[in-house]
């Protein structure tokens with residue numbers, strides 16, 4: 001198959017993420033820096049222009065954002081969204097652990113929720129976590145408060161918001177089992193709450209109203225602390241033994257086809273260890289691509305194409321991306 005056709009397929013399979021999280025008809029990144037300054041004007045928090053994104057990603061790969069905003073709180077984020085809506089400026093939200101940012105970077109505004117980190121105990125096992133709370137931090141909170149229900153997520157490095165959107169999961173469970181409700185900022189900057197009954201959880205994605213997830217209510221269950229802690233420790237050990245956690249990566253690259261393992265298929269066709277530049281199919285777990293040091297997004301994409309081509313040719317299986325590929329070449 002021609003290279004450009006396969007590349008189109010790779011990109012179309014991550015379509016949901018190549019567009020911005022908040023899109024408006026006719027959305028386009030402002031051409032002049034002055035316009036971009038108007039979008040971020042008065043937004044409390046950190047604002048960086050022409051900001052390196054690679055440091056924000058677990059892959060350590062990717063070009064710059066026109067502007068990176070780390071809002072101080074939910075109100076500051078709502079203001080940013082309102083201003084971006086008026087200016088038709090695209091916004092992309094990123095925790096950074098399941099994305100490949102392309103080498104040309106991301107036009108418009110990239111938002112990190114790194115300052116939305118509050119966790120509140122609402123009683124009766126209900127915990128409210130802001131969208132930027134890291135899953136590992138939330139799991140430690142659950143252990144300290146003797147709450148079960150998140151052990152399945154031990155070792156997932158994403159934010160609570162990202163895990164909700166991706167319906168993150170493992171063989172022990174997935175996000176959907178714990179979610180009670182979510183708080184979103186809609187594309188016009190309004191804040192709204194949405195019960196879990198209005199969300200549709202699928203394999204590694206959640207259908208929810210358009211917007212930025214700024215908080216999630218989770219229903220957990222009281223349980224002896226030692227028991228919760230032991231399950232988490234055991235699962236972390238299992239992941240350390242089976243996944244390439246000492247090298248930069250973005251988790252599983254491909255979704256598992258029904259009743260099959262993408263990693264096993266890749267191994268079967270002899271692509272384990274395959275390499276393009278500094279991007280390599282992990283020798284420890286074939287569904288991970290690792291950055292051996294200085295991989296570019298182009299290297300990773302060429303490697304992904306090779307893997308897809310080999311698997312399709314030898315097994316007939318068309319692998320689907322779990323990884324989100326975003327930005328410009």
Ligand SMILES: Cc1cc2nc3c(=O)[nH]c(=O)nc-3n(C[C@H](O)[C@H](O)[C@H](O)COP(=O)(O)OP(=O)(O)OC[C@H]3O[C@@H](n4cnc5c(N)ncnc54)[C@H](O)[C@@H]3O)c2cc1C
Pocket residue numbers: 016017021058092093094095096097098099113131155156157158159160161162163164165166167168169170204211212213214245249250251252324
């Ligand atoms: C070592 C390693 C192990 C991993 N193991 C697993 C695993 O076992 N299971 C699993 O499911 N995943 C795993 N992952 C992948 C990743 O951690 C999850 O997919 C996680 O849910 C992504 O969260 P994030 O905050 O990094 O979001 P990102 O990867 O940055 O974003 C993912 C998508 O969600 C959108 N998004 C992010 N935050 C928000 C928000 N607040 N509001 C609206 N949209 C948002 C983004 O725009 C993007 O489209 C692993 C990753 C690594 C690096």
